[in-house]
Amino acid sequence: MKEQIIKLLAEKLPSLTEAEISELIEIPPNPEMGDFAFPCFRLAKTLRKAPPMIAQELHDAITVPDFVEELRVVGAYLNFFIKKDVFADTLLSAVKAEDFGASGEGKGHTICIDYSSPNVAKNFHVGHLRTTIIGNSLYKIYSKLGYHVERINHLGDWGTQFGKLIVAYKKWGSEESVKEKGIEELMRLYVLFHQEADKDPALEDEARHWFAEMERGNEEALHIWQWFVEISLEEFKRTYRLLGMDFDHYMGESFYRDKTEDVVNRLSSAGLLTESEGAKIVDLEAYDMAPCLILKNDGSSIYATRDLAAIFYRKENYHFDKCLYVTGQEQRLHFQQVFKVVELLGNEWAKDGLVHIPYGLVSLGGEKLSSRDGNVIYAEDILLEAISKIRDIIEQKNPDLEDKDTVARYIGVGAVIFNDLYNQRIKDVSFRWEHLLNFDGETGPYVQYTYARCSSILRKVDDYDPAAPVDIRFLTDEASLGLLKELSRFPAVVKEAANRYEPSVVARFSIAVAQAFNHYYTVNRINVEDPAERNARVSLVDITRRVLRDAMDLLGITCVEQM
Numbered sequence: 059m060k061e062q063i064i065k066l067l068a069e070k071l072p073s074l075t076e077a078e079i080s081e082l083i084e085i086p087p088n089p090e091m092g093d094f095a096f097p098c099f100r101l102a103k104t105l106r107k108a109p110p111m112i113a114q115e116l117h118d119a120i121t122v123p124d125f126v127e128e129l130r131v132v133g134a135y136l137n138f139f140i141k142k143d144v145f146a147d148t149l150l151s152a153v154k155a156e157d158f159g160a161s162g163e164g165k166g167h168t169i170c171i172d173y174s175s176p177n178v179a180k181n182f183h184v185g186h187l188r189t190t191i192i193g194n195s196l197y198k199i200y201s202k203l204g205y206h207v208e209r210i211n212h213l214g215d216w217g218t219q220f221g222k223l224i225v226a227y228k229k230w231g232s233e234e235s236v237k238e239k240g241i242e243e244l245m246r247l248y249v250l251f252h253q254e255a256d257k258d259p260a261l262e263d264e265a266r267h268w269f270a271e272m273e274r275g276n277e278e279a280l281h282i283w284q285w286f287v288e289i290s291l292e293e294f295k296r297t298y299r300l301l302g303m304d305f306d307h308y309m310g311e312s313f314y315r316d317k318t319e320d321v322v323n324r325l326s327s328a329g330l331l332t333e334s335e336g337a338k339i340v341d342l343e344a345y346d347m348a349p350c351l352i353l354k355n356d357g358s359s360i361y362a363t364r365d366l367a368a369i370f371y372r373k374e375n376y377h378f379d380k381c382l383y384v385t386g387q388e389q390r391l392h393f394q395q396v397f398k399v400v401e402l403l404g405n406e407w408a409k410d411g412l413v414h415i416p417y418g419l420v421s422l423g424g425e426k427l428s429s430r431d432g433n434v435i436y437a438e439d440i441l442l443e444a445i446s447k448i449r450d451i452i453e454q455k456n457p458d459l460e461d462k463d464t465v466a467r468y469i470g471v472g473a474v475i476f477n478d479l480y481n482q483r484i485k486d487v488s489f490r491w492e493h494l495l496n497f498d499g500e501t502g503p504y505v506q507y508t509y510a511r512c513s514s515i516l517r518k519v520d521d522y523d524p525a526a527p528v529d530i531r532f533l534t535d536e537a538s539l540g541l542l543k544e545l546s547r548f549p550a551v552v553k554e555a556a557n558r559y560e561p562s563v564v565a566r567f568s569i570a571v572a573q574a575f576n577h578y579y580t581v582n583r584i585n586v587e588d589p590a591e592r593n594a595r596v597s598l599v600d601i602t603r604r605v606l607r608d609a610m611d612l613l614g615i616t617c618v619e620q621m
């Protein structure tokens with residue numbers, strides 16, 4: 059219908075293209091102002107007339123088409139009122155499609171997403187929780203649009219810190235305590251190393267020596283390192299299991315250790331490497347950036363070198379159209395430098411093929427979260443706490459519910475995910491249990507509750523036939539049409555979320571649908587006597603349920619049937 063309205067307007071407005079008209083058309087927030095509105099402000103200049111006058115002239119010039127009930131001028135707007143039954147029918151046939159929301163636009167294209175990527179021997183903290191949640195949602199969103207996605211976990215598993223850890227382990231650690239306490243013990247050893255090295259700087263040399271041994275392939279060094287990687291991965295995977303998330307590749311920085319030499323060669327034959335205090339750098343002054351360090355003065359590679367190697371590896375092996383990096387904003391400069399270096403090597407695709415996707419900090423909302431020691435907050439602990447709090451609520455409110463543990467897990471984890479994704483990713487996220495676990499409000503549990511309500515209605519109506527034709531007259535009231543309009547936005551929402559790398563668009567859509575549904579449910583009886591009416595009402599419940607489920611899935615949240 060919007061297309062037809064655009065055509066109508068285009069005929070009368072030769073100064074605007076159809077695309078421009080499409081941009082201008084608004085959906086009024088209040089249906090009393092029509093279903094589509096065309097603002098005439100922008101035309102005032104070219105037509106040299108007051109906007110309300112333009113609206114009036116358009117109104118008089120346009121022949122009202124069949125599907126339009128009324129054309130009305132309100133101020134500088136020309137408002138289109140669509141015939142309610144035609145509108146409801148058009149919307150219904152769109153939203154009831156099985157793959158509604160999906161598209162094939164990404165077919166044949168590949169997106170790499172580099173996300174989560176925690177550091178070995180360090181805890182998986184709340185910052186990593188954010189990249190994991192955002193990255194996973196982007197994976198789902200792009201997949202929905204038909205893209206092939208490679209989910210890459212670029213573990214921080216290489217670097218001088220492992221030299222330090224080996225020294226500390228050999229001096230003060232034991233196999234038993236590492237086995238028993240895992241990452242916690244590795245972190246203790248790491249802190250201890252720094253304390254001791256303050257007193258005895260020779261320890262730093264020892265650490266450098268051990269990292270050099272690792273790079274040289276010393277079996278003992280690699281053996282200990284490999285063990286630390288395994289221990290860490292085991293803990294990380296526990297968190298991924300809780301989240302219900304997975305990767306296609308665990309390819310950490312160590313994977314590129316034999317590929318950095320090639321990067322250095324490429325850079326030096328392109329004449330991009332310069333020497334600075336014994337180190338090798340790429341000068342980026344012309345681009346207002348600090349130089350990109352490639353090799354330290356002892357010849358060892360760094361984080362950036364391995365990122366460069368990873369980009370070429372991914373381009374050659376996955377042929378990505380885009381490679382996205384989801385990390386905190388403190389890495390902004392790092393990625394700007396790395397991407398610029400790739401571009402300077404003559405790769406035009408670096409310009410829009412490499413994208414850094416930063417996000418805000420996690421603040422704890424003043425409330426104390428249980429932590430294993432003073433200040434490190436483990437993502438796993440947050441998830442477990444959310445689950446246990448939800449478990450308590452279920453125990454109070456619905457003690458007879460089946461499989462309470464699974465339900466608590468999905469709702470608890472979903473609440474944390476939803477809280478993370480509800481605001482624009484660049485904004486800081488705060489954790490307030492009383493907010494994020496609330497069953498009322500803009501929260502995961504609220505959407506879950508709405509979904510479960512839909513499921514429960516469907517369970518109660520046993521003669522509902524999804525294939526039966528719907529008598530549209532029962533869906534033309536304000537609440538039904540409002541819900542249909544909300545639902546119909548889904549495909550555009552998914553596209554916008556992908557274009558802006560912004561899962562919050564989907565989270566907000568879920569809330570809007572849930573609210574529209576709850577309004578629909580408050581003003582309309584669903585399980586009515588009349589079979590045709592009942593079938594129409596229930597069909598909208600059925601569609602809402604499916605859209606909520608699919609939207610929540612795009613966020614990485616599993617809905618529960620009962621709660």
Ligand code: ARG
Pocket residue numbers: 172174175176177212213214365368383384385
């Ligand atoms: N391990 C890094 C960190 O925890 C994140 C890695 C991001 N990915 C990358 N290709 N640099 O900060």
